[in-house]
Amino acid sequence: MGSSMEHSVYKQYEKQYVAVDCVIFGYERDELLVLLYPRSFEPSRGKWSLLGGFVQHDETLGDAARRILFKTTGLQDIFQEQVHAFSRIDRDPAGRVISVAYYALIRIKQQDSDLVREHGAHWWPVSKLPELIFDHREMIESALRKLQTRAGSEIIGKELLGDRFTLTNLKKLYEAIFLREIDAGNFRKKVLSLGVLHKTAVKDKSESKKGAFLYEYRKDNDEQLEFIPFFKG
Amino acid sequence: MGSSMEHSVYKQYEKQYVAVDCVIFGYERDELLVLLYPRSFEPSRGKWSLLGGFVQHDETLGDAARRILFKTTGLQDIFQEQVHAFSRIDRDPAGRVISVAYYALIRIKQQDSDLVREHGAHWWPVSKLPELIFDHREMIESALRKLQTRAGSEIIGKELLGDRFTLTNLKKLYEAIFLREIDAGNFRKKVLSLGVLHKTAVKDKSESKKGAFLYEYRKDNDEQLEFIPFFKG
DNA sequence: CCAAAAGTGTTGCTTGTACACCCATGT
DNA sequence: ACATGGGTGTACAAGCAACACTTTTGG
16 A cells, blocks of 8 residues: 555544464474364354464554464574465354465474463364364465475475484485475485585484485575476475 | 464464555557556655555465456456565665565556546556566566466466467567567477467458458367467567 | 384486478469 | 568487496304
8 A cells, every 4th residue: 555545544444353373384294284273152153263363553464474483382583485365255154364374384393382281272284184263274275285386495394393404304304394205216316406504424323224414504505596496396 | 373272262373464466468569568657755755556455464475466457457357377486674765665576467458547647557568567666576587487377387368468469469479478489380289289279260451461360269178178288488 | 123204316207399391382 | 572570390408217246244
């Protein structure tokens, strides 16, 4: 907006409830998971819900998403990205609420488990979601598509895995994100050819006798080397 | 949103002004254009602005975008797509307004010129934009990236060109969208290989002595053949 | 020794790109 | 006849997918 309206005279226009819903992705046991919590009151009691909240005057949508994430997982400085604004008039039976979906990537190990438990939240595999309220399933599906797009343009690794990981860890993560199998050899070559990972001297022997080298992101130069397409769903 | 709040008790939460800003793309003289109109009052008098308006209780964001588009161009049933929600707190100096950007593709010939003139609107080339208010430049840039993504996944043709067009018309449109030159022979082969266009018996002689065949979309079967990647920026 | 994951190499196919070349025709 | 866009063919390079093969080591 901008023109077609004088300043300070917005009074004549209607305001809306604006919410943010967070699709919080985690990764465990080779599966991509979403954090949901159960709805304990009508309507839709028993169904599951994304974590959400209303946007306040003094915060951006991103701020609101961060606030919600912090409140429910205790985590800060988390990668997140806007997905889409959902605005069906009757999407929330209790009132007209426009909701902007965000997705976030967190390391489940790092969450404040007490806080999560206190909210009754539960991790669900994206491939086996329970019944969800409102348009939350649609939000998760859109978020997953966004995540896939991003994972195809740059390496999503440390956000979900940790600072160091083996190439097999990364491959399994990508299989979880794209919901399909990937050739190990080709994946390895493709990822390494991008030159954004640095092989450490450390081997992880937890998943094989031989052990696999741990890799980390090259911190040095280029944050701008991103967005070289390297993987398509 | 959903849980964490009882129904009908949203009263305790703050409402927001929610606006929609439309990035209206047109195409003429081998250029991709955006419809802007001049701001005639302070602040930012003399700068240019997207067409926008506030969202009402009884309409979705898409409805609002359609309403604004109709009000300013007289056009209905226009292709449009949501771009992003912009929410910087001070993005509008006159008040806290969250704005969701949409882009639309229209055929300039079909617009209601009187209506457009009455609003003082003017078509600007995307590559030579004037100074814009607020975050409107950012909105246009995001919208263009979205348009490029979409144009790379399916053929954007009739929305901007008309029902029938030559392959050279389409190539020039793509050059305007991607802001770079494209090889004519390769473009032609790629587009035809998708099999979504049907060659008519009619030649357009307006642009060459030899004349070029007009193509149209195959209406018959498959709307689902879309989203086959066919062009990358 | 051998199962199992780590890691390397090879081959063939598909796709993209550059560019040469022929066609049709109004002036 | 020739300039101009329309349209086709070719040849090379890059990227990708399938899969064979070697390495390492705990049990």
